[in-house]
Amino acid sequence: MDLLESVSVSLFLLAVVFFVLLCLYLSIRLFSFLLKKIQQGKLSSDANMKI
């Protein structure tokens, strides 16, 4: 394997690692956001019920 090839494999490896972890980051953020919204919705419906 020549230098150019090994450098491209390395960059590809790093790019895939970043991509997978970026997807994980986005899914954690999305999940936390949805959870927060659901909890807020629950709280507001509880408040409505009290009224």
Next chain:
Amino acid sequence: MFLNALRELWGSSGFAALTWQQVMMILMACFLIYLAIVKKFEPLLLMPIAFGMLLVNLPLTGLMSEPGYVTGPGGLLYYLYQGVKLGIYPSLIFLGIGAMTDFGPLIARPSSLFLGAGAQFGICVAFVLASALGFQPSDAASIAIIGGADGPTAIFIASRLAPELLPAIAIAAYSYMALIPLIQPPIMRLLTTKKERETGMEQLRSVSKLEKVCFPVIVTILCVLLLPSVAPLIGMLMLGNLFRESGVVERLSETAQNSLINIVTIFLGVTVGATANAETFLRPQTIMIVGLGLFAFIFSTIGGLLLGKVMYWATKGKINPLIGSAGVSAVPMATRVSHIEGQKANPANFLLMHAIGPNVAGVIGSAVAAGVLLSLFG
């Protein structure tokens, strides 16, 4: 007659069959046992590895012999080694690690994932260097994974891609993991300013149980769908974590993080050590692997720190770049090093909880890197 009997006894003993290379290996094994006991360098793994090395270099034991007509039913360590060869032990170790790990800090600050990704930079540098030095791509990949600072992952990849290099890679990986408190601090001080190291960080938000329970399921689905070859490592890691966080299988969680991981560590250590026989270990390649492993480690630390600096600038000084160096897996040693360096710069700094996020992200990152290498060269 008495002399003949003595001669026969000597001839059939191990002393007559002992070569100077085996003597060298036995001495090296004794040195590693010394390091494990006296210097406490990763003793949990170094001691079984060293003892396996000692056993296999004593002649005529046949402990690693394959079963055959001449050799008989095969040696004890040959059978135990199948767990390494088939990638069973590293995955079971990951199950235990998952059961021991709290992913809460990572969920509270998911941007830590990028630090874990940045700290895989050393794998790339080591791969290029190993290829330039003439190693085959699969060998170069196995050597490069030392930069992931994750022993089980290094063993998993080496056993699949370069079984003949396994002992050198395992010993290099675990030695550098033990040497993290010596390797990382000078690089951390070199790459960060005093002002950056002094940065205090805000307390992390609390993470709900629902988030912690859903995390391993989401990670497994996402990672395995994106990269099916990571399934043995990520799958087991996340199963262990689900045992822990679900709270309904206390016994399984206890077993995974204590008895199971201890038993597997013994088998893994002894059999990896047993692959280090004189013929395969005493070669110039071994020294090159040890050197490349050091480069991989150094560049992984640099990658994590540089990403830490980027996050420091991006958040206008809210993130201490020192937590970036914890992106190399090596749980929990790398976390402690970040914390200690932070406290040296500012005694009021408490980085322990903040560095756990990048540290566990590093475990996921190195498993993903391993999956990519397996897909490319497996």
